[in-house]
Amino acid sequence: MKFVLFTDLDGTLLDPSDYSYDVALPVLGALKREDVPVVFCTAKTLAESEYYREELGIKDPFIVENGGAIFIPHGYFSFEFSHTVEMGDYSVIELGARYEELRRALEEIRAETGLKIIGFGDMSVDELVEEAKLSREKAKLAKDKLYNESFIFDESEDKEAILIEKVEEKGFSLTHGGRYYNIHGRGASKGKAVRILTELFREEYGAVKTIGIGDSRNDIPMLEAVEQPAVVKRRDGTWLELPSALRNLYKAKGEGPEGWIEVVEKFILGLS
Template identity: 35%
Template sequence: MLFIFTDLDGTLLNQNDYRYDDALPILGVLENKNIPVIPVTSKTKAEVESLCNKIGLNSPFITENGSGIFIPKGDFRFDTTQALTTDLYKYISLGLDYHNARGILGEISQKLKTDLVGFGDLSPEDIVNLTGLSLNEAILAKKRDFTEPFLTPKHINADLLQNIAKEYQTTIVVGDRFSHLISEKAGKGNAVKWLLNHYHNREEKIATIGLGNSPNDISLLENVDIPIIIPNPDGVHKGLQNKNWQVAPHSGSKGWSQIITEIILGHKI
């Protein structure tokens, strides 16, 4: 059994325009071969559902930096006895709830004596201007369940920020524009491990591929058999340059498509 775990922004989706057209042909091949493509992303459930509906993904998905694991109700490959239930999914929470995440970010702000500006402080229009998302996409990005992204404070020492977060059993996933306050029990790698550990058929040999483009994806890539770096348009992220991992030949969905095609079909596009 082969599982493909993939980041979205800058990986399956292009970094600048969020398009995925180049990946559609190989995604169709993977569907025909019953190879699940499992998004592992900082995006919300609402965002991932919207994307999956557009491109036809029917697999589990992992949201908000490994804080939520959503398994479609008709997917019986995984042990979901510990899971909670919604109309469409069984789900596992490895994170906080959003109200608590917002409260903790406020307390960290007070300790730092500076305003940490979270998504809850921003309008959808603000998020459009900061990210290049469409207005509808920005609205979906604000529908958070577990974590709070905030503008990365350039004037605050990252170690200090991280140490204060630890006092609340949380951690900070630092990004170039946005950082994310998440539970210390969450993380992309922990969510991947949860899914693999709860796969029903323990006797079946499992192989895993992981794809990502930034340091936020390191824990994902460390927990798969074949880790693959998708370069950004200007090259491999500096935070991944010391990793001895395979690098796709192109950025975004074109690189994603070509490297997966080479692995799955054994030839180049």
Template identity: 40%
Template sequence: MRDLLIITDLDGCLLDAATYAWEPAREALDALRARGIPVVPCTSKTRAETARIQAELGIPGPAIVEGGGAIVGADGAVESLGRPVAELRRVLAGIAAETGGALRGFGDMTDAELAAETGLPEDRAALARRREFDEPFRFLRDETALLPFVRARAAAAGISLSRGGRYWHLHAGSDKGRAVRRLRERFPGARAIGLGDSALDLPLLRAVDLPILVVRPDGTPDPDLVRGLPAARRSDGPGPAGWARAVLEALRT
């Protein structure tokens, strides 16, 4: 059924934000597979991470990776939309030096450190660090006070700053919305349902026909998403269970 697409963020949506489990969505994924409806990840994860997740969940096909930095086709061909991560890391290093070392990106961590920080197994943390178009980072201190300075320095270098569910992200020349629009050109006439849970997903949700806000573990939607899409549907629960019910409900209506 190529007249409908599901385009979804992963962490906090199809995957549990804390455990990365997906099994509560199994029934919905089976239903989508039976109807031939593609499920397209649109994620901040790397190509390597996303390919493994697609294989585990049985959702082959295209994917949008690294926050819209690239579209990976079903054949593995990559359409690059963002600037190389080496440029982003140089800018981040400069800003970090100006703040006295208050920022730390994925490129500054070892696999073991990232695994300890995120709860990922170390082999998966290694895949997460294989960045190409987007550099996640976090503040080590004084986030509220330093954020305007960091944002201004990034903008001066032509780089955008976006907040994800767990990390801030530096990217340039791309976002999830631009990538979704490019992806939809490959499915002319298809209706798109989009699901996301954080501010980083707002461009994605604005680029689909039916946006759905997946609520956070406390049962509330991200305030930035509510401000940006006040009339959007909301899931009735967080993570893959809420995701699954929202998708099945959308298919019925």
């Protein structure tokens, strides 16, 4: 059976407090030896995803910016497939709206409601370093967005309803994962991206078994689109609450990458 692993990065493969991944390296090595594709399915940008692909030695397709686009390395699949654009070394299937449109919508919402919305595009690199506890290098990568805008919503929780309504009125969607809110195109979805890629893997390999690992709300569409969904424990000791339809959801006992290892060993490597 060909396994395909879809994985969130922040708080899942990457440690929730310091973005480290060292503990997962031996298991990533095992996946490489077993030829199991490791598909990032993340809120991160193209530039950030490329950083982690390089660091972890992963050469598989990846889904960026919460399903804004799928990047498929040239020659990865042996057949032609329909895609939107060519970008660098990739064929890209774009699902989301462009960054400029999203920035404009946020500016309008701010002007119309007075809500305190601070986008990554409103912050300097230094401010983002301070806010997100990122290195300068990583903050630059995080600002390099193509299909979504992340922002801080500096308001009480009861104001969230106004925000949601306004974003929908503008024709866009909102997700909330970890510290930040994200605005993106309605077509963008981790779930849709996972389904499209799963079809491509099926065309290449025949039957495939898909596993998805995440930790927060923006992972739900991905978890709904795989055969074996799993969540890792979060820093506060809780697990993501999921729609009851996901009956076979596995809750890893470990936090972040420790839980990630547990899921991979249990469902792919057959070690526990």
